[in-house]
Amino acid sequence: MTYPDYIYELCHVTYDMWNKGWDEYNGGNVSYRLTKEEASSIEADFAGTSYTYYAENRKEVEVLDVPEHIQGEYLLITASGSHFRTLCLQPHVDTGIIQLTPKGYQVVAGFVTGKRPTSEIFMHVLAHAARLKVDTNHRVVIHNHATNIVIYSLLDEVTSESLTLDLWSVLTESIVVFHDGIAVLPWEVPGTKLIGEDTARELETHRLVVWSKHGVLSTGRNYQDGFGLIETADKAAHIALELKRVSGKSLYENNVLSKSDLKKVCDVLGVEGKYLNDETIISQS
Ligand code: 13P
Ligand code: ZN
16 A cells, blocks of 8 residues: 555654654644645545545535635645644544635545544645745645744744844854744634634745744745754754853843844845844844
C-alpha cells in the first residue's frame, strides 16, 4: 500500500512538529492544496489504500462564503481533534481531502470514521485564498503552538513591528528567511471566522502570522517552507528569551544586530526590510 507523496509529507511534518513540542495533544492543524495533476488522480492514487474515495452522493457542508478564485480547489486537511503524535498511524482517519464549493466543501476521500476538518477551517480556506492571490505556487498552511513564540507573546504585548525587529536582531539568517516580517494579531477566540479573516488580511503581506497567547501559522509553496518559517522564528524567539534571561538585561541592552546591520543584509538580498527606517525602535542603530 503506497500513498501519494503529499500524504507521506504531511505525516512527516505533523510528527516533526509534535516532536518539537509544538502540537500537544490535538494542537495544530495543516492543509495542503493539491496540484491539478494530483487532483485528477485522487481515485486512482487511493485505490488499495486505507482511504475511502467517495465517488458519489457527496454532500455540501456549508461553512462560509468561499472566495470565488479557490472554489473547486482540493485540500488535504487534518481532522479536528487529530493528534499529531499518532496521525502517521492512521492518516485515513485523521485527514481527508475536501473540494471547496461556493458555501463550504464536500468530502472527497478520507475521514473514514466521520471526523470533520479542523475547527480552524475558516482560517485555512481564507489563508489559501489570500496567499494564492500573492503567489500562484502557494500550497501549504500550517498552524501550531510553537513554544517560544507563545512565551514571547505572553511576556509582553508584542506588535508586528516589535516582534519582527526582535527576531531579526538576534539571528542573522532570520531576516533572510522571513524578510517580509512576522505579523502579530491580538488574542482572539480560536476557530472563529473573525480570526480567519484577520489572518487572511495579514497574509496579503506576510507568510507568517502570530496569534498572541495561542500560536503561529505559516504558509508556503511546500511543507518544508511552512515548517522552516516557524522553525526559524521559534529559534529566534528562543535565543531572544535566553539572551534576556542570561544577561538579566532588556533585549537591546545586549550585543544584538543593529538596524544598519540588518539593512546591509537587505541590500545583499535586494529587498526592502520593513521597519528599518524608523530609528526609534532599535536604540543601537
Ligand atoms: P483542531 O483540533 O480543531 O485542529 O484545533 C487545534 C487548534 O490548534 C485550534 O487552534
Ligand atoms: Zn491552535
